[in-house]
Amino acid sequence: xxxxxxxxxxxxxxxxxxxxxKEERDIIILNRIQEQLEYVYNELPFYRKIYDSHNxxxxxxxxxxxxxxxxxxxxxxxxxxxxxxxxxxGGYAGNFSEDEIARIHGSSGTSGTPTFYRVSKDDWNRxxxxxxxxxxxxxxxxxxxxxxxxxxxxxxxxxxxxQGAERIGATAFPTGPMETERQLDLLFKIRPTVFSATPSYCxxxxxxxxxxxxxxxxxxxKRLLVGGEAGGSLPNTKKALEEGWxxxxxxxxxxxxxYPFQTxxxxxxxxxxxxxxxxxxxxxxxxxxxxxxxxxGVRGGIVYTHLWRKSQPMIRFWSGDESYIADETCSCGxxxxxxxxxxxxxxxxxxxIRGANIYPSAVENIVxxxxxxxxxxxxxxxxxxxxxEMTVKIECLEEKYSEEQIGTWKQEAEAKLKxxxxxxxxxxxxxxxxxxxTIFKAKRVVDLR
Amino acid sequence: xxxxxxxxxxxxxxxxxxxxxKEERDIIILNRIQEQLEYVYNELPFYRKIYDSHNxxxxxxxxxxxxxxxxxxxxxxxxxxxxxxxxxxGGYAGNFSEDEIARIHGSSGTSGTPTFYRVSKDDWNRxxxxxxxxxxxxxxxxxxxxxxxxxxxxxxxxxxxxQGAERIGATAFPTGPMETERQLDLLFKIRPTVFSATPSYCxxxxxxxxxxxxxxxxxxxKRLLVGGEAGGSLPNTKKALEEGWxxxxxxxxxxxxxYPFQTxxxxxxxxxxxxxxxxxxxxxxxxxxxxxxxxxGVRGGIVYTHLWRKSQPMIRFWSGDESYIADETCSCGxxxxxxxxxxxxxxxxxxxIRGANIYPSAVENIVxxxxxxxxxxxxxxxxxxxxxEMTVKIECLEEKYSEEQIGTWKQEAEAKLKxxxxxxxxxxxxxxxxxxxTIFKAKRVVDLR
Numbered sequence: 001x002x003x004x005x006x007x008x009x010x011x012x013x014x015x016x017x018x019x020x021x022k023e024e025r026d027i028i029i030l031n032r033i034q035e036q037l038e039y040v041y042n043e044l045p046f047y048r049k050i051y052d053s054h055n056x057x058x059x060x061x062x063x064x065x066x067x068x069x070x071x072x073x074x075x076x077x078x079x080x081x082x083x084x085x086x087x088x089x090g091g092y093a094g095n096f097s098e099d100e101i102a103r104i105h106g107s108s109g110t111s112g113t114p115t116f117y118r119v120s121k122d123d124w125n126r127x128x129x130x131x132x133x134x135x136x137x138x139x140x141x142x143x144x145x146x147x148x149x150x151x152x153x154x155x156x157x158x159x160x161x162x163q164g165a166e167r168i169g170a171t172a173f174p175t176g177p178m179e180t181e182r183q184l185d186l187l188f189k190i191r192p193t194v195f196s197a198t199p200s201y202c203x204x205x206x207x208x209x210x211x212x213x214x215x216x217x218x219x220x221x222k223r224l225l226v227g228g229e230a231g232g233s234l235p236n237t238k239k240a241l242e243e244g245w246x247x248x249x250x251x252x253x254x255x256x257x258x259y260p261f262q263t264x265x266x267x268x269x270x271x272x273x274x275x276x277x278x279x280x281x282x283x284x285x286x287x288x289x290x291x292x293x294x295x296x297g298v299r300g301g302i303v304y305t306h307l308w309r310k311s312q313p314m315i316r317f318w319s320g321d322e323s324y325i326a327d328e329t330c331s332c333g334x335x336x337x338x339x340x341x342x343x344x345x346x347x348x349x350x351x352x353i354r355g356a357n358i359y360p361s362a363v364e365n366i367v368x369x370x371x372x373x374x375x376x377x378x379x380x381x382x383x384x385x386x387x388x389e390m391t392v393k394i395e396c397l398e399e400k401y402s403e404e405q406i407g408t409w410k411q412e413a414e415a416k417l418k419x420x421x422x423x424x425x426x427x428x429x430x431x432x433x434x435x436x437x438t439i440f441k442a443k444r445v446v447d448l449r
Numbered sequence: 450x451x452x453x454x455x456x457x458x459x460x461x462x463x464x465x466x467x468x469x470x471k472e473e474r475d476i477i478i479l480n481r482i483q484e485q486l487e488y489v490y491n492e493l494p495f496y497r498k499i500y501d502s503h504n505x506x507x508x509x510x511x512x513x514x515x516x517x518x519x520x521x522x523x524x525x526x527x528x529x530x531x532x533x534x535x536x537x538x539g540g541y542a543g544n545f546s547e548d549e550i551a552r553i554h555g556s557s558g559t560s561g562t563p564t565f566y567r568v569s570k571d572d573w574n575r576x577x578x579x580x581x582x583x584x585x586x587x588x589x590x591x592x593x594x595x596x597x598x599x600x601x602x603x604x605x606x607x608x609x610x611x612q613g614a615e616r617i618g619a620t621a622f623p624t625g626p627m628e629t630e631r632q633l634d635l636l637f638k639i640r641p642t643v644f645s646a647t648p649s650y651c652x653x654x655x656x657x658x659x660x661x662x663x664x665x666x667x668x669x670x671k672r673l674l675v676g677g678e679a680g681g682s683l684p685n686t687k688k689a690l691e692e693g694w695x696x697x698x699x700x701x702x703x704x705x706x707x708y709p710f711q712t713x714x715x716x717x718x719x720x721x722x723x724x725x726x727x728x729x730x731x732x733x734x735x736x737x738x739x740x741x742x743x744x745x746g747v748r749g750g751i752v753y754t755h756l757w758r759k760s761q762p763m764i765r766f767w768s769g770d771e772s773y774i775a776d777e778t779c780s781c782g783x784x785x786x787x788x789x790x791x792x793x794x795x796x797x798x799x800x801x802i803r804g805a806n807i808y809p810s811a812v813e814n815i816v817x818x819x820x821x822x823x824x825x826x827x828x829x830x831x832x833x834x835x836x837x838e839m840t841v842k843i844e845c846l847e848e849k850y851s852e853e854q855i856g857t858w859k860q861e862a863e864a865k866l867k868x869x870x871x872x873x874x875x876x877x878x879x880x881x882x883x884x885x886x887t888i889f890k891a892k893r894v895v896d897l898r
Contacts, residue, residue, distance in 0.1 A: 088638055098592035102615070104622040104639055116639070121618065143547040152601035153625040154635070166551070169570065173553040176602040186603070189537055190553055190565070 011333070013136035017278065018334045022327070025278055025335070026064060032307035033067055033281065034058065040315055046082050046091035047315065050074065065293070068283055073290045073303055073316045076257065080115055089118050094311045096120055101311070106154045107256060114154070117259065120311035127260035130279050131164030134265035137274060137334060138250040139223055140194060142169035147190065147221075149183060149197035150228065151176050151440065156256045161196050161225065164262060170194070177201070177439050180208045191220035199231030199241060199251075200442035203375035206244030207397065217246040227252035229441050230361045232266070233273065233342025236368030253343040254280070255319050258304045264339060269332040272340035275325070281305040282337075283316075284325045287347060290318060296337075299324045301347055320348045322359075349445065351381050353388045356423045360444045363392060366420055372397055372409055376435040382448040391426040392417065395435055460782070462585035466727065467783045471776070474727050474784070475513060481756035482516050482730065483507065489764055495531050495540035496764065499523065514742070517732055522739045522752055522767045525706065529564055538567050543760045545569055550760070555603045556705060563603070566708065569760035576709035579728050580613030583714035586723060586783060587699040588672055589643060591618035596639065596670075598632060598646035599677065600625050600889065605705045610645050610674065613711060619643070626650070626888050629657045640669035648680030648690060648700075649891035652824035655693030656846065666695040676701035678890050679810045681715070682722065682791025685817030702792040703729070704768050707753045713788060718781040721789035724774070730754040731786075732765075733774050736796060739767060745786075748773045750796055769797045771808075798894065800830050802837045805872045809893045812841060815869055821846050821858055825884040831897040840875040841866065844884050 012018050037058035040047035051057070054072045061067050082090040102124035106114040119127070140146065146165045150158030152174060165172045173192055175183060184205060187195070195202065202224055209216040224247050226232040232241075232251025241249045253273050254261040263276040275282045284300040286292040294300040302321045306313040321343045329335050345359035352358070360379055367377045374395035382389050394413065396406075410427050417425040436443075461467050486507035489496035500506070503521045510516050531539040551573035555563040568576070589595070595614045599607030601623060614621045622641055624632060633654060636644070644651065651673055658665040673696050675681040681690075681700025690698045702722050703710040712725040724731045733749040735741040743749040751770045755762040770792045778784050794808035801807070809828055816826045823844035831838050843862065845855075859876050866874040885892075 098594065098620060099618065101594075101620040102618075104594065104620060106635070145547065145550075145553065151625075153623065153627065159623075169548065169551075171547060171550040171553060174602065174608075176600075178602065186555070 009141050013133040018133070018137070018336070020335060022335060028278055029281055029307065030064055030067075032278070033064075033305065034061060036305070036307060036313060036315060037061060037071070039310065040092070040313060044092050044094060044313075046086075049091070050078075067305075067316075068285065068293045069291050071291075071316050073318045074314065075318045076115075076320070079257070080113065083115055084113070088116055089312065092312055093118055094120070094313075096311060103159075105156050105159070115257075117156070117256075118311050119259065123309045123311050126308055127160065128163040128167040130260040130276065131160050131262040132167035134252070134262045134274070134276060135161075135164040135168055135170075135225070137267040137332065138225060138252075138265050139248070139268045140165065140168055140170055140225070144168075144170040144194050144223075145173055145190065145192040146170050146194040146196060146225075147173045147175055147187060147192035149175055149177055149195070149201060156259055156261065157228070158196075160260065160262050180205065180437070180439070181212065184209050184212060184214060187219065187221070188214060193220060194223045194225055195221045195245070195247070196225040196227075198228040198438070198441055199226045199237055199249075200229065200375065200438040201440060202226060202241055203237070203244065204438050206241070207375050210244075216244055219245060219247075221245055221247045223247055224249045225252065226250065227254070227262075230343050230345060231364065231442075233339075234361055234365040234368065235341075236365045240368050251342045253321070253323075253339065255304070255321070257314055257317055258306065258319070259309075264342075266342070267330060267332045267334060269330050271330050271332075272326065272338040273342050274330065274334055274336040274338055276336055279307060281307055282325075284323060287322070290316070294324075296325050296327050299344065302343070320346050322347050351379070351390070351445065351447065353381060353390045353423055356421065358390065358421055358423070362421065363417070364444070366416055367392070367394055367413075369416070370394070370409070370413060372401075374432055376438065376442075377444065378435055378446060379444055380446045380448065388449065389426065390423065391428060393428045393430050393435060395432055396429050397432070399432070458590050462582040467582070467586070467785070469784060471784060477727055478730055478756065479513055479516075481727070482513070482754065483510060485754070485756060485762060485764060486510055486520070488759065489541070489762060493541050493543060493762075495535075498540075499527075516754075516765075517734065517742045517752075518740050520740075520765050522765045523763065524767045525564075525769070528706070529562065532564060533562070537565055538761065541761055542567055543569070543762075545760060552608075554605050554608070564706075566605070566705075567760050568708065572758045572760050575757055576609065577612040577616040579709040579725065580609055580711040581616035583701070583711045583723070583725060584610075584613040584617055584619075584674065586716040586781065587674060587701075587714050588697070588717045589614065589617055589619055589674070593617075593619040593643050593672075594639065594641040595619050595621055595643040595645060595674075596636060596641035597621065597623045598626055598644070598650060605708055605710065606677075607645075609709065609711050629654065629886070629888070630661065633658050633661060633663060636668065636670070637663060642669060643672045643674055644670045644694070644696075645674040645676075647677040647887070647890055648675045648686055648698075649678065649824065649887040650889060651675060651690055652686070652693065653887050655690070656824050659693075665693055668694060668696075670694055670696045672696055673698045674701065675699065676703070676711075679792050679794055680813065680891075682788075683810055683814040683817065684790075685814045689817050700791045702770070702772075702788065704753070704770070706763055706766055707755065707768070708758075713791075715791070716779060716781045716783060718779050720779050720781075721775065721787040722791050723779065723783055723785040723787055725785055728756060730756055731774075733772060736771070739765070743773075745774050745776050748793065751792070769795050771796050800828070800839070800894065800896065802830060802839045803872055805870065807839065807870055807872070811870065812866070813893070815866055816841070816843055816862075818865070819843070819858070819862060821850075823881055825887065825891075826893065827884055827895060828893055829895045829897065837898065838875065839872065840877060842877045842879050842884060844881055845878050846881070848881070 102121040103119045250266040253264045263280040264273040345361040374397040376395040378393040380391040413427040551570040699715040702713045712729040713722040794810040823846040825844040827842040829840040862876040
């Protein structure tokens, strides 16, 4: 079945768009920004209120620098408060008749009230094309069969991946999350060429598959399209995924507020995720001052802007993700800037332990470098007297091991964590099954302070 | 929000098709049947083998009577055996390249091995239009908001409903099944005009909603689009749904083998479900001899035929459902035949108790006629010595009741069941929570014999 010759297909989804010069693209971006600013200021009370309170007017923006320096950011907290004050979709929803709306979705709402998203038909249709463009860059073609294990429900989850696959004309096999054994059974029966889920779920499947006797490293899957959490760009997590599945890993790093969210996708050249800045504009800014842009190569917070979306557009949305940008053209020929290491971590998730800034993703990258480590791990932060203590529980892949072996691994792990994180960390090696199995997004941090 | 004027919209989705005369339609149907027979005989080994073993040739069919009398049926059992013998899709899958396939789905496989369905792009696209046509007849319009609580996963479940809503241009709010409280919370926040799920789940929500203090009978929902199991056409179940939701109920009676499965849908005139016979042809045949057609108005088994589908077409598929047909034109103007009472029950589900044929759907219809009955009930068949015994456990809606009251209800229920079913039945009235709550398809029968 799985014919994989790519030569029959065009290289780019939209060559003119994907290969135009930075200068040309910046002109388009500025035009779109100006139009969006006029729109949100004149039509959406939420933005009018914020901009007025900052004495900001759309006409103040005459350059991309103006945009960064003059336009106030918005945050998730502000969106939640706004929907509470002006239910159901908030004063940033846009004035659409029922006939013009394609979809209503919501955040998973695990931490209380869900946020609701209303997507117009134009925006929904446009998203399908953008997702297809990004997936095409990741090598997805009409002759691919894509098993999608992201959930299809209230949350955008799998819907965006499905949209892209459908628009490309690949075969969609949308299973959603299900019992691990069933998911694997379907994988080896249907033999998809692409598998799409969170990196942690993919790691979990690789391990379980091996345990159940499947030849995972030689399975039908050629590409893993991962997202929904950091991991797909962490070198050691990526390596574990590549080796576990015998597949190429394509990270997709964005956030559901920014639907179309597959705008940051890793291409076949694997030089980081492309940022489709003429669809969703991305700025890397100072983490303490979002009106200061940092230079290429310098870490900062990512601020996103919808250049086309009219239903619930986000203008300078503070994602909370940290990254850095590279401007050089990727060897694939696409001229978009890149996040060479994807999203490095969420600024909100950062732990401060005895003055050190610890990202769970940094811990993950170290954990994944141990050959003996299983898919699950857990970071526990607690107060011991006056001092912060950090413990990392790491699942051991092997079923049988000696006390001596465990002792050696523990020492090595503690040493490596100390060197990389700059603080002393206690390691506890646990057996498989002690930590909860991840079937959607992983929960890694327990902060008891 | 919910503007519901239908006057701005056209009455029919495809007026010429939906209102043509029986004679004209029969010519089209016969042409399609002849083309499909040639196709499956020449291209699909599964059919070739069966037809050859029956000495049947496509050219034997020169009339619709020939079709019924001469073409052997196929059964679910045969399909399962075929996929086992010729994995994965069986010798009835059709010869398609990966580029031509839109979707892969599977049966829920609750009873062992799942059956797999491969749908070509042409067939998938056609299904969207057919589902839109059927939903349009049920009154769904672009200004509707449809909360879809069928699952979106391996099984066709909610996908068909979504396809129709999308093609119409209604707003889709695909929640899938979830915790009852969350589903209700979303219902009262988003205020959909249409809700789509199984009848048993809708009954469950109506009851729970009332308990939680929601004004269910005055909720935003104007139409319930139900299916996936019998119930939507049972008079007393329908009445309970109408009263519980203050909504119009539209049954959709088909089976997943026959995707596009929304070909039997109840229109706004509520005179039974229309059968879109020029898409999926339906014959009502003698239950013991599927090559004998029964007359209009006479009960029999439903045999379905895909007139257009090329990927895994079903030709004379024995659905196991029992119904009868009415030929007179519906007052809505559509000239399709109707199943005036939808699907009466599954022949396979029929219990034989002391020689009497008992359909769970007949029991359900009686149970729903009791004002005091809750959403759940259970039928238990067991052997007591030499004799079959049947017990019906009925959930009581009220929280508080006297022993005396229970005694009276029990007597009344036993009397009514005896009159209607022709046999003595024991009734046990149980409190809410004793029987499992239904959140997808109900399981009503426990046969201990």
